[in-house]
Amino acid sequence: MKIAVLVKEVPDSYGERKLDTTTGLADRGASDRVIDEITARAVEAAVSYADSAQDAEVVLVTMGPESAESMLRKTLAMGADSACHISDEALTGADLGLSAEVLAAALRRIGFDLVIAGDVSSDGTGGLLPTMLAQRLGVAHLTSLDSAQISETEVSGERGTYGGTVSLRADLPAVVSVTERMPDPRFPGFKGIMSAKKKPLETLTAADLGVDAQADVPRSIMLSVTQAPARTAGTKVTDEGEAGTQLADYLAEKRLV
Amino acid sequence: MAENNVVTFLPVLPNGELVGSAAGLLGAAGRLGSPVAVIVAAPGQGQAAAAAAGTFGAQRVYLAETPQTQSVLTAPALEAVAAAVGATGAEAVLVPNDVDGRDIAGRLAVRLPAAVAADAVGIARDAEGNVVHHSVYGSAYTTESAPTHGTLIVTLREGAVDERAQAAEPTVETLEVPEAGSAAAEITGFSENLQASTRPDLRSAATVVSGGRGLGSAEGFALAEQLADELGGGLGASRAAVDAGYAPNSYQVGQTGVTVSADLYIALGISGAVQHQAGMQSAKTIVAINKDPEAPIFDIADFGIVGDAFDVVPQLITRLKERAGGGS
Ligand SMILES: Cc1cc2nc3c(=O)[nH]c(=O)nc-3n(C[C@H](O)[C@H](O)[C@H](O)COP(=O)(O)OP(=O)(O)OC[C@H]3O[C@@H](n4cnc5c(N)ncnc54)[C@H](O)[C@@H]3O)c2cc1C
Ligand SMILES: Nc1ncnc2c1ncn2[C@@H]1O[C@H](COP(=O)(O)O)[C@@H](O)[C@H]1O
Numbered sequence: 001m002k003i004a005v006l007v008k009e010v011p012d013s014y015g016e017r018k019l020d021t022t023t024g025l026a027d028r029g030a031s032d033r034v035i036d037e038i039t040a041r042a043v044e045a046a047v048s049y050a051d052s053a054q055d056a057e058v059v060l061v062t063m064g065p066e067s068a069e070s071m072l073r074k075t076l077a078m079g080a081d082s083a084c085h086i087s088d089e090a091l092t093g094a095d096l097g098l099s100a101e102v103l104a105a106a107l108r109r110i111g112f113d114l115v116i117a118g119d120v121s122s123d124g125t126g127g128l129l130p131t132m133l134a135q136r137l138g139v140a141h142l143t144s145l146d147s148a149q150i151s152e153t154e155v156s157g158e159r160g161t162y163g164g165t166v167s168l169r170a171d172l173p174a175v176v177s178v179t180e181r182m183p184d185p186r187f188p189g190f191k192g193i194m195s196a197k198k199k200p201l202e203t204l205t206a207a208d209l210g211v212d213a214q215a216d217v218p219r220s221i222m223l224s225v226t227q228a229p230a231r232t233a234g235t236k237v238t239d240e241g242e243a244g245t246q247l248a249d250y251l252a253e254k255r256l257v
Numbered sequence: 258m259a260e261n262n263v264v265t266f267l268p269v270l271p272n273g274e275l276v277g278s279a280a281g282l283l284g285a286a287g288r289l290g291s292p293v294a295v296i297v298a299a300p301g302q303g304q305a306a307a308a309a310a311g312t313f314g315a316q317r318v319y320l321a322e323t324p325q326t327q328s329v330l331t332a333p334a335l336e337a338v339a340a341a342v343g344a345t346g347a348e349a350v351l352v353p354n355d356v357d358g359r360d361i362a363g364r365l366a367v368r369l370p371a372a373v374a375a376d377a378v379g380i381a382r383d384a385e386g387n388v389v390h391h392s393v394y395g396s397a398y399t400t401e402s403a404p405t406h407g408t409l410i411v412t413l414r415e416g417a418v419d420e421r422a423q424a425a426e427p428t429v430e431t432l433e434v435p436e437a438g439s440a441a442a443e444i445t446g447f448s449e450n451l452q453a454s455t456r457p458d459l460r461s462a463a464t465v466v467s468g469g470r471g472l473g474s475a476e477g478f479a480l481a482e483q484l485a486d487e488l489g490g491g492l493g494a495s496r497a498a499v500d501a502g503y504a505p506n507s508y509q510v511g512q513t514g515v516t517v518s519a520d521l522y523i524a525l526g527i528s529g530a531v532q533h534q535a536g537m538q539s540a541k542t543i544v545a546i547n548k549d550p551e552a553p554i555f556d557i558a559d560f561g562i563v564g565d566a567f568d569v570v571p572q573l574i575t576r577l578k579e580r581a582g583g584g585s
Contacts, residue, residue, distance in 0.1 A: 013512065013531050017394045024400065038513075096373055097366060119356075122512060125393070126375035127354075128412070131331075131363030140442045141331070141364075144356045146506075156445070160506055161356060163270050167446035168330055174442070180513050181506075218407035220372040223388065225400045231538055231557040238550070239564025244572025247544065250560050252580055256464070256521045256542060257488060 001056045001152055003046045004107055006117040006130070007039040007075055009068040013122045024222040025093055026123065035071050038118030040078075040185035042178050046116050047079035047186070049150045057081050059110055063091060063102050069201065076196035077188030084110055088205040090213040095220040098213060100132035105209035107137060112173060114155060119144040119177040130177035140170035146181040261290030262317075262345035266338050266352040266361055267310055271449060273302030275309045277458045278353035278415045283314040285413055286351055287422030289382050294318045294427070295341045297326050297334045297434070307429045314422025319344070321432040328444050331360040332437030338365060340432050347408060349387055351380075354412035362412050372404035378417040395512065395535030416460030416518045450505060459508065462491030465519040465540070467510050469533075470497035471526020471547065471566060478503035480570050481525050487574050493517065493537075495527045511536035525566045529554025546570065 011017040011031040018030035043060065050056035060075055060083040062068050072083040086106055091098065107115060115137075120127035127144075134141035142148075145157035145168075155176055156169035188196070206213050235250075237243055251257045263286035268276040279294075286292035294315035296306045300322045307318040319341040325333045338361055342350060350365065352358035354376050366373040378399075379390035387409050391400045403409075459465060466488065468481030478498065485492040494504035496511060510517055512535040522540035527533060529545070529552055537543070538557055545558040546566045555561040562569055 017397065019398050096375065097370065100367065127359045128363040128373060128375055131360045132367050135364040135367040138440055140440050141360065142442045143360055159356060162268060162276050164447055164449040166444050168442045169445050170442040218370055218372040219405045220374050220402050221405060223401040223403055225398055227398055228396055233556050234559035236555055236561040236563065239562055239569055243562045243564050244569045245576045247560060247562060247573050248576035248580065254542060257577060
């Protein structure tokens, strides 16, 4: 059983995140680059299955800048077997369509029984890529799972939807995406960190995957980026027994009640 | 003049009612052209939903009634939307940015193929075509995107568009949805959350009151409910409050929950972690009540009270009642 996990490097959402207002791209210098927290949960789901399975192999896959390699090394220490890094200047600023084309090509090349992704990335907030991959790969998708059960032949799970929770299942191969409600990622131990250094890590370009980033297909392009004025603190009072009344008066004055 | 059809996908609840996002989707569609609705419902439930779509401005409704909507994930809706796009030559397709909408958009974008714009907060037409507005990094930036050519697919953030289309008498066309192929997940069960609420929808409410871990217990969380009801507002929660079982998942405000579009947001016992701020920092006025003077929520609050929510809120409610009662 081969599980491919889609991990992504993102600007740390606990720090300040900046966009370059001329290029529209993330300002890489502005914040630390870390693994997207939800994709770390996707890795946890894969390695915890592998821990209990007969012979399961976990491959990490990412498309991202050169800097993403150290994220992959760190993540390999969680117990994945190998990693594939698609790194290519021509893919800078790739839209969802191009990203899906590249990642689908990589997944076909690697081979998989199950693909596990995060549901929504903290910088992209698209939540579309996993289903786009399923469509490209011709397999079922089970997206935004709050819980997942994996076996050698099928995957099942639950997700929240309008007015309730649905249970889903599909035969493998399939693409699933998981939410932040999945179990926390493990901390790699010393042994994991040491062995990660020697694990295979392949780097590929768009050309290696037969993808033409310039192809004349419909793309989404960014036209403009504007920074919203930073929010600032207003009045701050300490309650000395009258704050509730003060607040009611403030709201009334601002015509908010 | 060629009709500029804009196809919207309107999800229905298990009881056959349209999901709350319908009015905003049709409102946005009306801005770009002639709103067309696609509704996929269980047999016998479609006509009422189609009529409701008319009240929100649908000029035409493509209706598919199939039991598969309860047994196969995405595929019936995808086939229906694809058929409507084919029949109308739509230049834009709008779906709600929720789990089902995203699945449809993702598959359709690859299938057509078409450019897709995710998590839009607005959409407009200029001389060059359709321009989509986004709000990113928790509202720190706004961006505009556009497709290079072809049909544009948009997942629209719920509650982001206030505009409403004029009510219409839609023509309803029935669609036969082909049996789903093998590559679709099976829906094996559904459990309803029976929390029928009379409160306004969190995503679009003008006033939202949210409670956090600071409210201490499910009983304590009732404080947020009381204030929400006094203000006629929606009710939200932080992730910690959801995890602690004070409130259901669907109340979560933030990066991985709902983004509110409120005029007034009141946070009770919420520290204001970045992931929480991502869902509420664009509210016009933010009020925070927190015991800890260092809580980060105060950095973005227009009116912050360092104090115990259990002291401040009852007094606030009393005073609001006094004012409403004709007092000063
Ligand atoms: C991937 C990821 C995604 C996340 N997504 C979200 C999200 O979408 N939404 C979200 O909210 N969080 C999210 N979080 C969690 C987030 O980081 C915080 O842990 C969470 O927001 C904290 O909730 P809280 O403010 O209620 O709790 P706490 O941080 O514990 O704060 C409780 C506050 O209550 C105050 N307090 C205590 N008693 C009282 C009292 N009697 N009166 C007044 N104040 C009192 C305390 O001073 C404290 O500031 C996410 C985290 C991760 C890792
Ligand atoms: N560049 C990328 N490389 C690898 N995986 C990605 C990439 N972008 C998105 N993903 C995966 O797709 C999920 C949803 O991302 P998004 O559609 O950007 O919200 C993420 O949680 C990842 O698992």
